[in-house]
Amino acid sequence: MLTTRLNGQEVQKSATDLLIYSVPQIIAFCAQFTPLAPGDVIATGTPEGVGHRRNPPLWMKPGDVLEVEISGIGTLRNRVVDEKA
Secondary structure (H helix, E strand, C coil): CEEEEECCEEEEEECHHHCCCCHHHHHHHHHCCCCCCCCCCCCCCCCCCCHHHCCCCCCCCCCCEEEEEECCCEEEEEECCCCCC
8 A cells, every 4th residue: 555644644545566667676676777775765756635626726835744655665764845945
């Protein structure tokens, strides 16, 4: 399961079996052309629940905390900062 939370509120949830390629296949493919290290991010697209498609739209702002969790792998947690900072 892939779950996205913004400030602790679940905003996306989708099964990883809906991906065209499995998480291990994606990691193995990327490792063929670049060294991977803990904390690296591999972007695969996004499940339903994108901010501009919400009513009202939901946008991240500086200070927000975004978490993306994949069951059995872990959680990536980042604080949003202003790109000018």
